[in-house]
Amino acid sequence: MGARYFDYMATNPMRPEVLEAMMPFFRERYGNPLSLYELGQNAKGALEEARSKVAQLVGAKPQEMIFTSSGAEANNFAIKGLAGAHAKKGRHIIVSKMEHHSILNPARALEKEGFAVTFLPVDKNGLVDPAVLEKAITNETSLVSVIHASPEVGTIEPIKELAAIARKNGALFHTDAVASAGYLPLDVEALGVDAMSISAHEFYGPKGAAALYLKGGTRILPLIYGGIQESGRRAGTENIPAIVGMGKAAELTKAELPERARRLAQMRDRLISGVLEKIENVYLTGHPAQRLPGLASFCVAFIEGEAMLLMLAAKGIYAASGSACSSKALKASPVLLSMGVSAQLAQGSIVFSLGVENTGEDIEYALGEFPAAVKRLREISPYAGGWGKVKETDQCIPKN
Amino acid sequence: MGARYFDYMATNPMRPEVLEAMMPFFRERYGNPLSLYELGQNAKGALEEARSKVAQLVGAKPQEMIFTSSGAEANNFAIKGLAGAHAKKGRHIIVSKMEHHSILNPARALEKEGFAVTFLPVDKNGLVDPAVLEKAITNETSLVSVIHASPEVGTIEPIKELAAIARKNGALFHTDAVASAGYLPLDVEALGVDAMSISAHEFYGPKGAAALYLKGGTRILPLIYGGIQESGRRAGTENIPAIVGMGKAAELTKAELPERARRLAQMRDRLISGVLEKIENVYLTGHPAQRLPGLASFCVAFIEGEAMLLMLAAKGIYAASGSACSSKALKASPVLLSMGVSAQLAQGSIVFSLGVENTGEDIEYALGEFPAAVKRLREISPYAGGWGKVKETDQCIPKN
Amino acid sequence: MYSEKLMDHFTNPRNVGEIPQADGVGEEGNPTCGDVMKITIKVENGRITDAKFRTFGCGAAIAVSSMVTEMVKGKTLEEAMSITKEAVADALGGLPPQKMHCSNLGADALRLAIEDYKKKGTAK
Amino acid sequence: MYSEKLMDHFTNPRNVGEIPQADGVGEEGNPTCGDVMKITIKVENGRITDAKFRTFGCGAAIAVSSMVTEMVKGKTLEEAMSITKEAVADALGGLPPQKMHCSNLGADALRLAIEDYKKKGTAK
Numbered sequence A, B: 001m002g003a004r005y006f007d008y009m010a011t012n013p014m015r016p017e018v019l020e021a022m023m024p025f026f027r028e029r030y031g032n033p034l035s036l037y038e039l040g041q042n043a044k045g046a047l048e049e050a051r052s053k054v055a056q057l058v059g060a061k062p063q064e065m066i067f068t069s070s071g072a073e074a075n076n077f078a079i080k081g082l083a084g085a086h087a088k089k090g091r092h093i094i095v096s097k098m099e100h101h102s103i104l105n106p107a108r109a110l111e112k113e114g115f116a117v118t119f120l121p122v123d124k125n126g127l128v129d130p131a132v133l134e135k136a137i138t139n140e141t142s143l144v145s146v147i148h149a150s151p152e153v154g155t156i157e158p159i160k161e162l163a164a165i166a167r168k169n170g171a172l173f174h175t176d177a178v179a180s181a182g183y184l185p186l187d188v189e190a191l192g193v194d195a196m197s198i199s200a201h202e203f204y205g206p207k208g209a210a211a212l213y214l215k216g217g218t219r220i221l222p223l224i225y226g227g228i229q230e231s232g233r234r235a236g237t238e239n240i241p242a243i244v245g246m247g248k249a250a251e252l253t254k255a256e257l258p259e260r261a262r263r264l265a266q267m268r269d270r271l272i273s274g275v276l277e278k279i280e281n282v283y284l285t286g287h288p289a290q291r292l293p294g295l296a297s298f299c300v301a302f303i304e305g306e307a308m309l310l311m312l313a314a315k316g317i318y319a320a321s322g323s324a325c326s327s328k329a330l331k332a333s334p335v336l337l338s339m340g341v342s343a344q345l346a347q348g349s350i351v352f353s354l355g356v357e358n359t360g361e362d363i364e365y366a367l368g369e370f371p372a373a374v375k376r377l378r379e380i381s382p383y384a385g386g387w388g389k390v391k392e393t394d395q396c397i398p399k400n
Numbered sequence C, D: 001m002y003s004e005k006l007m008d009h010f011t012n013p014r015n016v017g018e019i020p021q022a023d024g025v026g027e028e029g030n031p032t033c034g035d036v037m038k039i040t041i042k043v044e045n046g047r048i049t050d051a052k053f054r055t056f057g058c059g060a061a062i063a064v065s066s067m068v069t070e071m072v073k074g075k076t077l078e079e080a081m082s083i084t085k086e087a088v089a090d091a092l093g094g095l096p097p098q099k100m101h102c103s104n105l106g107a108d109a110l111r112l113a114i115e116d117y118k119k120k121g122t123a124k
């Protein structure tokens, strides 16, 4: 692969150390942790060792970590499991408009089941204002969930302040830290959260392992009912190789985080300033300062995101677009719209997410090719000279 | 490991070909299938190739297979997702008493949500009588789920007959084939089922990959809501290495099944006849003929299952017990009780599940050691001479 | 995801631009939905002698525009009117299902350009 | 899951059997629950001089029985009565939480045997 990967938010290549840690568990140490002979107990030991490494990454106790198969599962588990277990307090939950689909969609499913759901608005930088939460929260609110940092625009939310408001009102607080783990230090105690989702493949660990931190003593309904795995809170034979890999990835991340973040922030800043300098009519999305190291996100006026991605891919640059090209509705990114970006500008979303394997040279290469790609597409666009008579419409109703 | 593994129903060691197929996807072909650059599309291609291999194992169309992370997830998805999507037909579902926890417990969760659940009784061999289903099914029944074959007693259920009754009554039919895939030929068309769960780690594939077959056009509610993966029916970044491994394992299984089953049945029969011959007061559990190849399950009178397992493990024999030593309640296996086995006899459950790596010599070794272990434990037991005054009690109420 | 043919039309789009004093102009789509195609045609003796496009949209939208403008050149107006979205998609070696609407847009923009020409003709 | 000490008492259980004409007999548990312990003791001059057991149960139950019968030998009745489930578990190098009830059973069976001895004594 001669390509340069700038899509670490989509997924990461596993670190070699992680694969090495996993290898013995595929064919030799393959036992089921529930089995009481040595092969099983050996697997059980590996499971618990990984649990304690993952707990350390977020400052939790080992028994507070529940392994799941993905960040999406952890998020669904948190939303449905906590709202379900605490419905006696009330049937109202609050999530922000910055959330990932795997928070928004289970929240909508709860709405259909009769829960009231408030979708908290955000400001133009994507920040949830604690005062807005304060107003939205009621006696009936059992759960508040706000993303720790956005994988799409990089904005880091004021979780500590928001969690304090939830606590004051007797509501549980969950944060989706899938995009943060690996990039930002996480401490569940300092943040004051009751639950937090993280996913290994976002920090150089394997796909198939993720975890929900759940503060000791907090009741939750299982999403996957069955056996006694994960203290009866998540059934299914444990994916030991992946869990062991997650443990190793957590350990590496814990050790390397400050240096990783420093390097990524440097490259990110160079990329952002280079793009803003070299291309006209381009806008940085998300908070200018309070943002994920490694995340450079833009809206480029007059052209569309997928076309940019293809143009860049042809030059060996792999990036992403919040323009939801993968979504069938071809609608603009709800996150960008909720930040007040116009629907046509939101179509020009492009996101570069950097990771440990990127180098300064990658950034310079991107800065060389990206302006050329934009120029090319603007030559094709009918809006090269400006949006003209295009009106702001709130919603796009596809024709067929 | 000098040990002899007789616990293939707990989990399998991965086949070397499976690991080989997975290897490139950890660090090189690590892309996200939703990404449109080559690295992503390459992953997408691998995903769809695996899907079609897994579909072939059960005679389905590729688009009818939904990948999940475990058999337990597939079962929960089927029970909650189908009952939820078809509640308009009625809020009654039927499951058998032979089911795995990952069917029983979501069914009980539905019960709490106001669904009516019938738990179908079975005969002394563990068979569900189609006439009993016929009586239990009503106009309100939306879903029937019966296990294909029991991992605990080996009994193979008359799925075709049962599914026909469900169809006739306009109810959907799901079968948990987690214990069968890898041992029995499966054909969703011939069986006439609407949904079927299988799990890769039960047929020499990786942990972390499983699938729900769902007949084309059947509505289901997601268990994990979020993005558009798996056609919007199961969110979460796909675990490509595991899914690729499942594809390879399905391919190997499809090719090798008849020969595997023949060998296993031979070894199983030798083990069963040897045990019944060499040990007194031991009973074969499950159907004597209509049973999984490779599954030899017994109840040994006057001693307890876990103690047998430990005694055997000390001799390098790794087996399992349905006596639920892993369960906190220390209750006898519900499956055995539902077959009419007395609670004290059910405590002496022991299950040998054979797999491709077993040899005839393993069987002879087990036949040498097992009677000695039983003898030893009976010397310790107060019931060496018989149950004496022990009365049959339906339920054990633990003291503390 | 995309065929080689499509990628060729995306990376080397044919007929980009706008015909000055075009005989017909057709525009379809909405930038808030992510796709806008503007097609201009030149007509002589009932045949389309030239066609150009400008497109705001995804890779498929750009390739469809390029292909449509190629396909119409030399065709009579009736022949051009009968170009279906399936014909465009086929000519590109197929489109992924979620992108079929792009070939729709292409055929529609072309039809609008032809209707515009006819209207102008009537008006003359 | 189990300590080495426990496994030693399981694989080489001490004091298996039944004392003929025992001075005290205690039985606790129910085979339908999976654990029954029967302890027989010999008492001389207020001291337990011998103890044996038969147990139906899991590995922990057998090891607990073995350990309890070891621990009581040479103890006065009061000392023996004060053996707690925690003391038994500790002597075995700990028990997994879901097995703590086994050490309970052991202490209970012992207590029943002592009470049985006392009752017989009173009856004599």
Ligand SMILES: Cc1ncc(COP(=O)(O)O)c(C=O)c1O
Pocket (backbone or CB within 6 Å): A235, A236, A237, B009, B010, B069, B070, B071, B072, B073, B075, B100, B102, B147, B149, B150, B151, B176, B177, B178, B179, B199, B201, B210
């Ligand atoms: C019959 C049956 N169903 C479901 C399961 C659960 O599958 P998994 O271990 O993949 O979660 C098992 C597990 O062994 C099983 O035997």
Ligand SMILES: Cc1ncc(COP(=O)(O)O)c(C=O)c1O
Pocket (backbone or CB within 6 Å): A009, A010, A069, A070, A071, A072, A073, A075, A100, A102, A147, A149, A150, A151, A176, A177, A178, A179, A199, A201, A210, B235, B236, B237
């Ligand atoms: C913020 C956020 N939450 C949740 C998820 C879902 O995690 P997973 O891909 O492990 O299902 C993602 C995925 O990238 C994410 O970025």
